[in-house]
Amino acid sequence: MSPHEAPTGHTSETPVQLPAAVLWDMDGTLVDTEPHWIAAETALLGRYGATWSHDQALQLVGSALPDSGRVLAEHVERTTGTRLDAAAVVDELIAAVITQVSAAVVWRPGALELLRALGAAGVPCALVTMSYRSLAGTVAAMVPGAFSVVVAGDEVERGKPAPDPYLRAAELLGVDPADCVVVEDSPTGVASGEAAGAHVLACPHMVPIPAAPGRSRVVSLAEVDVAALGRIAAGRPLDTLPEV
The missing domain is CATH 3.40.50.1000 (HAD superfamily/HAD-like)
Structure with a gap:
């Protein structure tokens, strides 16, 4: 065979x-895991006073993480004036999602x-x-x-x-x-x-x-x-x- x-x-x-x-x-x-990513993005941006809608989050679904980190960092700077490092944003998102997935997949x-x-x-x-x-x-x-x-x-x-x-x-x-x-x-x-x-x-x-x-x-x-x-x-x- x-x-x-x-x-x-x-x-x-x-x-x-x-x-x-x-x-x-x-x-x-x-x-x-997509809800985990969206929750992590919303929480991270919220700490800097930036809002993040569900529709905005959907635009990042499937994207490479460096691209997502750049989009989020630019969004924070544009809406609040705070500069973030895109790579650090990605690291924080990953850590949050790993925590959630490890707790319940x-x-x-x-x-x-x-x-x-x-x-x-x-x-x-x-x-x-x-x-x-x-x-x-x-x-x-x-x-x-x-x-x-x-x-x-x-x-x-x-x-x-x-x-x-x-x-x-x-x-x-x-x-x-x-x-x-x-x-x-x-x-x-x-x-x-x-x-x-x-x-x-x-x-x-x-x-x-x-x-x-x-x-x-x-x-x-x-x-x-x-x-x-x-x-x-x-x-x-x-x-x-x-x-x-």
């Missing part, structure tokens, strides 16, 4: 084709079950996140052995929406991005996966993701099994969402 095939349980059936690998986004896709619906099913099928997985290694490692440690590779935001020169993070993950796994499925929840992450040449499965969380040729979209990862990911990797998109 080919390493890219899975048994179907009946010898007369065609084996299920599997993706070469599945490359997972973390925040909002695997774990529900909330997995996105269907994500943990799909991750475990991929492991049972022998499909390698990578965690590809714009969060830094300190937070990515905390989450990866909660599912020991699930990820063959972790690519964090502080380990790539260009973050999402550039293709670099997903290209790096595929390189480390020794697979062609074109044979992989990227699982994402934000337009920024989707753009990164598509730029890398991978098949993208979007499961929107905080921000809508429009339909596009070749793009797969689902309401919940609970709708998806290993066979569905194989079909997506084979160029058969799945879309259960209405146009936005």
Whole structure:
């Protein structure tokens, strides 16, 4: 049997084709950390007398952390006159989110079950996140052995929406991005996966993701099994969402 095939349980059936690998986004896709990030941003800015709306926070979803730190620091200076170091802002946000995730992690619906099913099928997985290694490692440690590779935001020169993070993950796994499925929840992450040449499965969380040729979209990862990911990797998109 080919390493890219899975048994179907009946010898007369065609084996299920599997993706070469599945490359997972973390925040909002695997774990529900986006509310933690928004709460940390709001608390940090509030200490300096700056307000931060939910709509403003949504604009940062999926962004590289240096970009988010710069936006927040500029917002504080523009609205209060106080200058902040963008890198220090990022460090403080990460520390706050690690504290919250360590206290209680909330997995996105269907994500943990799909991750475990991929492991049972022998499909390698990578965690590809714009969060830094300190937070990515905390989450990866909660599912020991699930990820063959972790690519964090502080380990790539260009973050999402550039293709670099997903290209790096595929390189480390020794697979062609074109044979992989990227699982994402934000337009920024989707753009990164598509730029890398991978098949993208979007499961929107905080921000809508429009339909596009070749793009797969689902309401919940609970709708998806290993066979569905194989079909997506084979160029058969799945879309259960209405146009936005």
